[in-house]
Amino acid sequence: xxxxxxxxxxxxxxxxxxxxxxxxxxxxxxxxxxxxxxxxxxxxxxxxxxxxxxxxxxxxxxxxxxxxxxxxxxxxxxxxxxxxxxxxxxxxxxxxxxxxxxxxxxxxxxxxxxxxxxxxxxxxxxxxxxxxxxxxxxxxxxxxxxxxxxxxxxxxxxxxxxxxxxxxxxxxxxxxxxxxxxxxxxxxxxxxxxxxxxxxxxxxxxxxxxxxxxxxxxxxxxxxxxxxxxxxxxxxxxxxxxxxxxxxxxxxxxxxxxxxxxxxxxxxxxxxxxxxxxxxxxxxxxxxxxxxxxxxxxxxxxxxxxxxxxxxxxxxxxxxxxxxxxxxxxxxxxxxxxxxxxxxxxxxxxxxxxxxxxxxxxxxxxxxxxxxxxxxxxxxxxxxxxxxxxxxxxxxxx
Amino acid sequence: xxxxxxxxxxxxxxxxxxxxxxxxxxxxxxxxxxxxxxxxxxxxxxxxxxxxxxxxxxxxxxxxxxxxxxxxxxxxxxxxxxxxxxxxxxxxxxxxxxxxxxxxxxxxxxxxxxxxxxxxxxxxxxxxxxxxxxxxxxxxxxxxxxxxxxxxxxxxxxxxxxxxxxxxxxxxxxxxxxxxxxxxxxxxxxxxxxxxxxxxxxxxxxxxxxxxxxxxxxxxxxxxxxxxxxxxxxxxxxxxxxxxxxxxxxxxxxxxxxxxxxxxxxxxxxxxxxxxxxxxxxxxxxxxxxx
Numbered sequence: 001x002x003x004x005x006x007x008x009x010x011x012x013x014x015x016x017x018x019x020x021x022x023x024x025x026x027x028x029x030x031x032x033x034x035x036x037x038x039x040x041x042x043x044x045x046x047x048x049x050x051x052x053x054x055x056x057x058x059x060x061x062x063x064x065x066x067x068x069x070x071x072x073x074x075x076x077x078x079x080x081x082x083x084x085x086x087x088x089x090x091x092x093x094x095x096x097x098x099x100x101x102x103x104x105x106x107x108x109x110x111x112x113x114x115x116x117x118x119x120x121x122x123x124x125x126x127x128x129x130x131x132x133x134x135x136x137x138x139x140x141x142x143x144x145x146x147x148x149x150x151x152x153x154x155x156x157x158x159x160x161x162x163x164x165x166x167x168x169x170x171x172x173x174x175x176x177x178x179x180x181x182x183x184x185x186x187x188x189x190x191x192x193x194x195x196x197x198x199x200x201x202x203x204x205x206x207x208x209x210x211x212x213x214x215x216x217x218x219x220x221x222x223x224x225x226x227x228x229x230x231x232x233x234x235x236x237x238x239x240x241x242x243x244x245x246x247x248x249x250x251x252x253x254x255x256x257x258x259x260x261x262x263x264x265x266x267x268x269x270x271x272x273x274x275x276x277x278x279x280x281x282x283x284x285x286x287x288x289x290x291x292x293x294x295x296x297x298x299x300x301x302x303x304x305x306x307x308x309x310x311x312x313x314x315x316x317x318x319x320x321x322x323x324x325x326x327x328x329x330x331x332x333x334x335x336x337x338x339x340x341x342x343x344x345x346x347x348x349x350x351x352x353x354x355x356x357x358x359x360x361x362x363x364x365x366x367x368x369x370x371x372x373x374x375x376x377x378x379x380x381x382x383x384x385x386x387x388x389x390x391x392x393x394x395x396x397x398x
Numbered sequence: 399x400x401x402x403x404x405x406x407x408x409x410x411x412x413x414x415x416x417x418x419x420x421x422x423x424x425x426x427x428x429x430x431x432x433x434x435x436x437x438x439x440x441x442x443x444x445x446x447x448x449x450x451x452x453x454x455x456x457x458x459x460x461x462x463x464x465x466x467x468x469x470x471x472x473x474x475x476x477x478x479x480x481x482x483x484x485x486x487x488x489x490x491x492x493x494x495x496x497x498x499x500x501x502x503x504x505x506x507x508x509x510x511x512x513x514x515x516x517x518x519x520x521x522x523x524x525x526x527x528x529x530x531x532x533x534x535x536x537x538x539x540x541x542x543x544x545x546x547x548x549x550x551x552x553x554x555x556x557x558x559x560x561x562x563x564x565x566x567x568x569x570x571x572x573x574x575x576x577x578x579x580x581x582x583x584x585x586x587x588x589x590x591x592x593x594x595x596x597x598x599x600x601x602x603x604x605x606x607x608x609x610x611x612x613x614x615x616x617x618x619x620x621x622x623x624x625x626x627x628x629x630x631x632x633x634x635x636x637x638x639x640x641x642x643x644x645x646x647x648x649x650x651x652x653x654x655x656x657x658x659x660x661x662x663x664x665x666x667x668x669x670x671x672x673x674x675x676x677x678x679x680x681x682x683x684x685x686x687x688x689x
Contacts, residue, residue, distance in 0.1 A: 059513045060612055095513075189659055217658040221618055224608040227407040228653040248515050252610055259524060259535060280452055280517035 047085045047343045051076075051333065052092070052108030054128060055120030059095035060248060063274040064322045065120045068142050070315050071326030072117060074307065079334045085342070087330065094119065098127045105131050113137065114344045114352055115337075117329050120322070122146035122163075122193050129156045137349050138356040140333060142325035145270065146192050150379035155353050157360055157379045159325045159332065159369065161294065163193060166269045167200030169385040170242065170292050175208040177387075179265055179290070180240025184214035184233035186253060188223070188245050197244035197269055213238050223249045230257045233264070240265040247275035254285040265290060273320045276393060283393035294369040295321040296388040296397045304368055318394070321369065328367035336360055402532055404654045405647060410538035412646020414604050417545045418623030419630065419638035421596040424552060427633035428569045428589045431489065434496040435476060436597055437620020438503035443469045443598030444605040444615060445511055448518050458521040465598040473594025477587055485583075500617070507613035515612045518605035541603045548596060549639050556635070565589060569633075629669055631682025640680055 053072065055065030069091045076089045090111055092104035101124030108116065116132055118141025119125035125144030132139040133153040140157045141149060147164060150156045161169065174180055183205065188194040198215075205212055214236035216229035230253065233241055241264045243250050250272055257263070266289040268275075273293060276283055297308050297318045307327060311319040319327075336342075336359040342352050365373045370383030388395040418440060425433045443465040450461035480499050484492050526535040556562035564585045567575040576582050604619055605611050623642065630641025645665060652664040678684045 056513075058508055060515065060614070062513045219662065221622075221662055222649070222653075222658075224610075224619065225407070225411045225650070227410070228404065228650050229658060231403065231407075232654070232658075248610060248612075251515075251517065252608060255524075255609060259526065260533070278515055278517055280448075280519060282517070 047337075047345070048088060049085060049337060049342065049344055050088045050090070050112050050114045051117050051330070052090055052105075052111065052113035052115075053117040053119070054092045054094040054101050054104040054108070054124065056096040056124075057091070057093040059097070061096040061121050061246070063247075063277065063320075064143060065091075065093070065096075067274075067320050067322035068120050068326035068329075070311065071307075071319060071323030071328075072142075072330050074310050074314065075327040075330030075334075079330060085334060085337055087334070089117075089330075094121075094124045094128075096121045096124060098124045100124070101127050102131070104128075109135070109137075114342075114349055115139070115333065115356060117326075117333065118142055118159075119144055122149060125149045129153060132156065135349075136353045138353040140329050140360075142329045143270070143322050146196055148192065153379065154377065155357050157375050158381055159329050159367075160270065160381070161383075161385065162380050163196030164200040165380070165385075166292060167197040167202075167244065168204035170197075170244075170267060170269060171201050171204035171208055171210060173292060173385065173387055174240065174242075174267065175205075175210055179267070180210075180238075182211055182213040182236065182238045183240050183242060184216070184236060184238030184264075185212065185242045185244070186216045186218070186226070186229050186233065187243075188219065188249065189217040190219040191245075193271065194245050198242075201242060201244065218249065224252065226253045226256050227260065229253075230260055230262055234260070234262045238264055240267055243268045243272065246271040247273070247278065251275055251278060251281055251285070254289070255282075258285055268292070270321055273322065276390065276395075277317060277320070283390070286390045287392075289390045290387055291390070291395065292385055292387050293321045293395075294383060294386055295324040296386065296395045298395065298397060299368075303366075307368060324368040328365075328369050331367060332360075332365045332373075335365055336363060339363065400531075404650055406532055406534055406538070408647035408650030409542065409643060410535065410607065410646070411650060412626075412643035413538065413541040413545050414600070414607055414619065414642075415623045415626045415645050416639045416642025417541060417548065417596070417600040417603060418619055419627040419642045420545070420548055420552065420635065421593045421600060422620075422624050423627040423630070423632055423635060423638040424596070425589055425593040426627070427635070428565045429481075429586045430569065431481065431492050432496060432624070433590075433593065434493070434620070434624075435499040435503060436593065437616035437618075437623070438500045438507075439469050439472060439476075439594050439597040439616070440601035440604065440620065441507060441611075441613060441616035442472060442503060443601030444518065444611050445507065445516075446598070447521070447602045448516055448605070448611055451521060452516075452519050462521065462599065462602050465602060466595045469594040469598035469601075470591045473590040473597070474587055476594075477590040481590075482583065482586075504613050504617070511613065513612060515610050518609040518611045520606040520609065521602060522606065535607075537603070537607045541607065544599065544603065545639060545642075548599070549635055552592075552635050561585070561588060625666070625669060628679055629672060631676075631679030634679070634681045634683070637679055637681035644680075 055068050056062050057065045076087045080086050092107050094101035094104045105128045115138040119128040120143050122144045125141050126148045129149045143160045145160045145163045147162050187198040214233045216232050268291045270293050272291045336356050340355040340359040360375050361377050373381055373383045421436050446468045447461045447465040450456045450464050480495050522536050526533045564580045568582050568585045626641040626645040627638045630637030649665050652661040
């Protein structure tokens with residue numbers, strides 16, 4: 001075979017691979033209700049709502065997107081089985097990339113989305129929320145916690161705390177429970193999530209009189225070696241280290257601190273969720289890590305037990321906060337849509353959006369991630385934060 | 399922590415950069431091309447070792463050999479398919495192809511191994527030894543030793559063997575080397591094979607020191623190592639070693655004594671100053687372009 005021909009075949013193979021990569025990302029829509037009410041036999045009056053979502057199903061943040069998708073799918077099945085409003089759920093992969101999120105959003109609009117169950121992570125959510133605001137689609141994000149997602153947009157709501165809330169919530173929690181005298185912070189200063197939480201944490205800590213003895217940073221380019229940051233915290237005598245970051249760098253910090261023989265109390269926020277399910281991670285390193293999260297899988301309420309059981313049966317692992325957020329989003333949308341009498345057959349997405357916004361700002365919702373949740377007109381949720389601690393490789397309520 | 403401790407942790411980071419930089423500089427020195435896919439070959443090597451060692455519980459030594467074999471084959475295949483047809487093309491075309499290969503490898507890895515980060519179990523115990531009040535981890539010692547051994551072997555190979563002589567000839571003038579009866583294609587293929595084999599070792603050591611493994615694991619260290627190679631004088635093997643160590647030390651000292659926020663700015667600032675004073679890098683040979 002001559003070289004040119006070989007090269008051409010190689011290029012063709014590359015193209016096939018890239019196509020496969022595209023199609024691998026998107027997901028099959030969940031069919032409405034199984035068994036007793038097949039789609040064809042639905043009475044004409046049945047309300048069908050198309051819910052679109054985007055999130056990282058592949059890429060470095062895939063654990064979050066997959067969890068949200070799994071949680072939402074369970075909720076969609078349950079909702080559809082109730083026989084009222086039927087949800088058709090479609091989640092597109094955005095790989096935690098704002099540009100891909102834009103494409104995913106457009107794909108959902110073409111698909112005929114009526115409302116959107118947000119985008120899972122903050123940076124891409126900033127893009128999709130801006131689009132949904134301009135196009136007037138109702139938008140509820142399970143876990144994009146940056147304030148930039150909701151700022152100045154009346155139809156964008158969050159199921160999770162905003163970053164500022166996580167920072168000030170963590171400071172309040174640490175202060176109320178006397179968890180640390182001297183606090184150090186390691187944060188990622190090229191990341192809006194990490195920076196947002198750190199800023200409000202420092203502000204609140206100042207108000208509460210917590211002593212911050214060290215502040216260390218890293219960036220995307222320097223997220224491998226943390227030996228200097230760790231020893232700076234150690235030298236400053238910090239007995240609690242606050243880690244407002246995702247679990248991937250956090251796992252390296254825990255590993256390197258262990259090698260350096262440094263064992264303060266580690267305090268993380270929702271991005272830490274997922275550290276226990278990393279393949280090959282030695283969970284004993286995370287022993288004693290405290291995570292501020294509105295959800296813990298060991299909660300004994302019937303609602304949660306049912307969810308955990310279904311999740312384990314279906315996906316073979318214990319659900320994390322993101323799965324619970326996804327589940328809650330679907331139920332909150334179900335509740336609002338039922339009470340507001342949403343019907344895409346007679347309403348366009350702008351009318352749906354207005355009705356949902358009015359409903360969301362006035363209703364109270366009980367879910368897995370908190371009881372009596374309410375939403376402000378700025379899109380933030382108010383619910384009580386909770387802290388869990390990692391013991392024997394599992395989250396335990398404190 | 400004392401200055402010496404920061405120095406040691408800098409050396410540990412630097413030795414990883416150095417071992418990656420060796421592969422860059424060797425391929426550049428001989429084939430005169432920047433193989434931007436080098437960082438991704440490292441990632442493939444680390445994955446092969448991860449599966450062999452952590453998943454299937456093979457002996458660590460065999461796992462490393464296996465990773466080297468796979469990477470060597472991969473290097474030869476990449477060279478044959480993507481770079482060889484462009485031998486006569488302008489160097490910019492080859493550079494762009496290398497970037498393409500880099501993305502191809504990353505995306506194939508995403509497809510096959512998914513993006514979920516894997517935690518790489520170090521091939522040697524994750525422990526440290528105390529030397530005169532200094533804590534040095536075994537992996538740092540191993541990385542530096544391996545780096546020095548590879549450097550010496552490579553230098554000897556290139557200066558003392560027949561194939562090494564052919565490599566130097568190809569590096570100086572491809573056309574003339576061909577006229578002298580040297581098989582240029584084979585020589586360049588061998589260069590890639592060696593460079594990729596080194597990448598596998600670098601991948602294993604990188605992930606043993608910093609145990610997160612994702613399809614993009616190789617890209618950032620790859621770029622840093624490329625910087626190190628330029629810093630030391632690209633094409634020079636001892637230069638890559640020196641450049642890597644210096645880059646790691648400067649990075650860590652800047653973090654420790656100035657600010658973690660601007661450590662990268664300082665590292666690259668030093669690079670700019672060095673290149674302004676010595677455009678060929680620390681140990682690079684200044685070449686005069688014939689106009």
